[in-house]
Amino acid sequence: MKKHLLSAGDLTRDDAVRVLDTAAELLGVAQRPIKKLPTLRGRTVVNLFFEDSTRTRISFEAAAKRLSADVINFSAKGSSVSKGESLKDTALTLQAMGADAVVIRHHFSGAPHRLAAAGWTNGAVVNAGDGTHEHPTQALLDAFTMRSHLMADAAPEPGAPAGPSGGMGRDLAGKNITIVGDVLHSRVARSNALLLHTLGANVTLVAPPTLLPVGIDTWPVETSYSLDDSLEKADAVMMLRVQHERMNASYFPSAREYSRRYGLDTTRMNRLPDHAIVLHPGPMNRGMEITADVADSGRSVIVEQVTNGVAVRMAVLYLLVGGSTNDEGEA
Amino acid sequence: MSERQYVIRRARILGGEPTDIAIADGVITAIGPDLPLGDATEVDATGLVALPGMVDLHTHLREPGREDAETVLTGTQAAARGGFTCVHAMANTDPVADTAGVVEQVWRLGREAGYCDVQPIGAVTVGLGGTQLAELGAMADSAADVRVFSDDGKCVSDAVLMRRALEYVKAFDGVVAQHAQEPRLTEGAQMNEGLVSGELGLTGWPAAAEEAIVARDCVLAAHVGSRLHVCHLSTRGSVEIVRWAKSKGWDVTAEVTPHHLLLTDDLVRGYDPIYKVNPPLRTADDVAAVREGLADGTIDIVATDHAPHPMEDKECEWSAAAFGMIGLETALSVVQHTMVDTGLLTWEQVAERLSAAPARISRVGGGHGRPLAVGEPAHVVLYDAEATRTIVPADTASLSRNTPYAGRELPGRVVATFLRGIPTVLDGQLQEVSS
DSSP: OOSOBOOGGGOOHHHHHHHHHHHHHHHHHHTSSSOOOOTTTTOEEEEEESSOOHHHHHHHHHHHHHTTOEEEEEEOTTTTSSSSOOHHHHHHHHHHHTOSEEEEEESSTTHHHHHHHTTSOOSEEEEEEETTTBOHHHHHHHHHHHHHHHSTTSOOOTTOOOOSSTTTTOOOTTOEEEEESOOTTOHHHHHHHHHHHHTTOEEEEEOOGGGSOTTGGGSSSEEESOSGGGSTTOSEEEEOOOOGGGTTTTSSSOHHHHHHHHOBOHHHHTTSOTTOEEEOOSOOOBTTTBOHHHHTSTTBOHHHHHHHHHHHHHHHHIIIIIOOTTOOTTO | OOTTEEEEEEEEETTOSEEEEEEETTEEEEEETTOOOTTSEEEEOTTOEEEEOEEEEEEOOOTTTOTTTOOHHHHHHHHHHTTEEEEEEOSOSSSOSOSHHHHHHHHHHHHHHOSSEEEEOBOSBGGGOSSSBOOHHHHHHSTTOOOEEOOTTSOOOOHHHHHHHHHHGGGGTOEEEEOOOOTGGGTTOOEESSHHHHHHTOOEEOHHHHHHHHHHHHHHHHHHTOOEEEOSOOSHHHHHHHHHHHHTTOOEEEEEOHHHHHOOGGGGGGOOGGGOOSSOOOOHHHHHHHHHHHHHTSSOEEOOOBOOOOGGGTSSOGGGSOOOBOOTTTHHHHHIIIIITTTSOOHHHHHIIIIIHHHHHHTOOTTTTOOSOTTSBOOEEEEEEEEEEEOOTTSSSSSOOOOTTTTOEEEEEEEEEEETTEEEEETTEEOOOOO
């Protein structure tokens, strides 16, 4: 693996499968009475959050603590723009404190790239969501969740270690994944499109034309303006959150029209194949992109995504900070 | 030996055969082989190309207001090192150059510095606010003798106001230089809208936002019979619209920056704000189009849009960074690299596009834009087109370091610049000047 995790595109197919396999092993830790491994003892992980995201921060915090790392939470919301400390000075401060990994969440696209490329810190940089760009650990936990459901019946590849989760050693070859919603502004969609393609899945992005970026024809995905046309072959459907600020910016006429055309309700859910699952990165707008019936149905794996998030982030920290390249079985 | 007399030996005027050029008291007094030296100082120009002093129609000198980024003195020193003898100071200072007082201040600072003639540009609207015309006539009548008006940095987006400005400046043969950017289409825009912006998750600045204003303004200028100048044109569509307007005989001129002749939006992929500029770096197809446009005369001139910014405004997140790059000291090298070495322009055409045409558009006095001929003012650049250099950001007279060419190898080097017969640069080094 590369030194940093900035983009889901940084991962090769083998890198990604290794993260997922490692996460599968680490998931077992969460089910033990004592949920802790000594792997990162003495290492320092900084959660550098320029944007509020309690869900992602506590997920990374739990992941680092379960690996016995020292965790520093640095909430620097808004401090880098016009007043207060710059990203550079913050990074130099963290470097002086000896951060082994910096988990950065930022409202500006590319901030993790700056942190990693400008030489302000020696630590591994993990992108925990940057602006409207990427959120690679979200894509990894989504892929992990999909694999454990969709690939569970498949036999592990020869030599793959056994684990508590299905699909060990496998990718998502041939699976049809439909991602629905505001692709233009979604870091989750960007990272998922890259990672799922790397893992061999067929990705379809569904959105009104206003919410698909210019140049999407060069992405390794199919696109569609119609959710109804994309349901019957889907093995998994991921509904993206529609941000409130988009609702009055003429991307679509009204929230109700959006729901009618692009919301997942029971009628649409019933047209999915029996084995298909429903994902959402959260937080949900119930009644907007997804109805409560669907969110709470047996097909919904939304709560499971949260659980898997901790395991996947443990795997990423372990592989970037603690793991030597050929030492997989320690957990 | 007299400080006012020089004989330049074996210079290749516009790339032609080597000849000598004699200068006395600010005027070219003789051109020919083996001129007598007399009391004059000899300058060896063997192998060097001689060009008329270059004129930049688009320079941000930042004074008054942002003297941490640039001053009139440092900016004109950079200009001299780049081979310029006249720069046009953009109006977006603090306070804005929207009154006779501010334009006269900038003009006077330029005279005091003595490295380059500084011709101020006046704002079109009060405070660049886009709602009320500034006192254009007062600026025209001032000692600064302003003929070019621009809200550069902002677009005069109100169609009625633009029409009135175009009409009004006819009274004193002025021209409105438009920063073509439809504001609603570019809210929060960070880079060219295209496949790279989609990948990077940065808000796009669509070509259509430039082209819509260029088209509107061409039609308006034709309707009221005025002169329009399009600043830093950057897209294939804009080139085609200007070509069409010229084919109609409309009085429209256009400029392109050196960076739009060379750099593309692929460079944004590392999120390094050194490549953040407005209008943004476009695609390779747009670069090809602006080169073609400059070659066939659709685009009249190259102007630098030299935009200095202090380090902290670039050493940050992309979206927090300032727009702009410096360019006075690299302009001629980039033009050589993209236009001359590619066979698209001759040195004679370079002189037209970097000296004669910009001087004509701005109606600037002081003998700028004149040919290298006997009796003409001695604004002369000696340029070593055979040299190559690797760009080092700290090697600049500018107070700022935001060059996009750091580490890049570019051809050519300005060896000497003469302003009215006084060397501002000799052997590539700034000279002491007394104004």
